Amino acid sequence: MSYPIPAQNTELTYEVKKSKFIACASFADSREQAMAQLASIKQQYPDARHHCWAYLLGNPKTPISAAMSDDGEPSGTAGKPILNVLQHKDVGDIMLIVTRYFGGIKLGAGGLVRAYSSSAQQVIEVLPVKQQIRLEPLNLHTDFKHEQFIRHLTNEHLGVIDKCEYAERVHIQVSLPESEIPAFIATCNNVGIQVVQS
Template sequence: MSRRYPSSIAGPVEHEFVVSRSRFVTTAHPAPDPAAAEAVIAEVRRRSWDARHHCTAMVTGVLGDQARSSDDGEPSGTAGVPMLEVLRRRDLTDVVVVVSRWFGGVKLGAGGLVRAYSTSVSEALDRATVVRRAARTRVHVEVPHADAGRVDNALRAWVQHHDATSGDTVYGERAVFEVWVPADGIPALETELASVSAGALLPVVGEERVVDVPPP
């Protein structure tokens, strides 16, 4: 059985949640590493400078093995850790969430804060597009320009039915197509290429990497 990897989100989302007149605005943003996450946090702080708190949580790394959070002045354990738990429960990585709070004059208590921060992050992530990740092997094939259109169409159709994804295409003296394929799908790709080229095309198998893949 192939190893399962945490998912991520396709792009930034923002969501506002109000409880007892306090506004909680969550920004969820892709972040491939802690430095990128810190840049997102800094931008939210700059943009929402008048908020009382900017509580944060981030998970990064292919395996989601790097995590940190901050209560930013809220009572210890009432904001950052609950936010981080939402990311963990959803099995996400390479993502940062920032919840900016404008105090509404009514104290929520520890339990109320935990619920508010958790709910705000959960509702924001409900609006995000989740990107699945999996280990795939790079395969590239060089094609004469005269055959590029036909092979391109064949590859696009093939990846849609074999849990694979297309990579970059480079046009030089020949067209070079790149696809990321499950290891056990390489023989089927070789067969497909042989079929569309009367055996003339030979794919070159490269490294394995964890990449974004389309939904099954």
């Protein structure tokens, strides 16, 4: 189950009636990471009036978590429009923050909703994305002589070594993209390496 995620932090400025809206979209796959992005933006623009945000974690079609904040703007005029844009854009693991500098002219509730929506929409349109590939864990039990072979094979199949424990034999936990698992297991079986699927 792969899905698009932000490939890099992207920022865009949008102006309405002298109010400046700075939208920043970035990768976040946990609430902690999303809040760290928010803290970083607050540091970057410490004198801004509002830092409104929304995030969507996991696969955009079936997110594991979503949240938003109006950060002092009238209820429902900032966080909700930002989240609404995210829910229609098919990008997962994303944090979108819109920082507002007030320009002296009130926009009214409808004006705020439009401004936050447009700001979020515009940054998403220029946001580069890449595919997030879910990795599945596998446990291997093998002789010491096969350790280097497994490391090489894991790399070849776009996987990662999660941990390696040494006892009488070597226990290695690897994570691989789902599509690579059958070929990986077949190669292991050919050389007598025992694979246990989690």
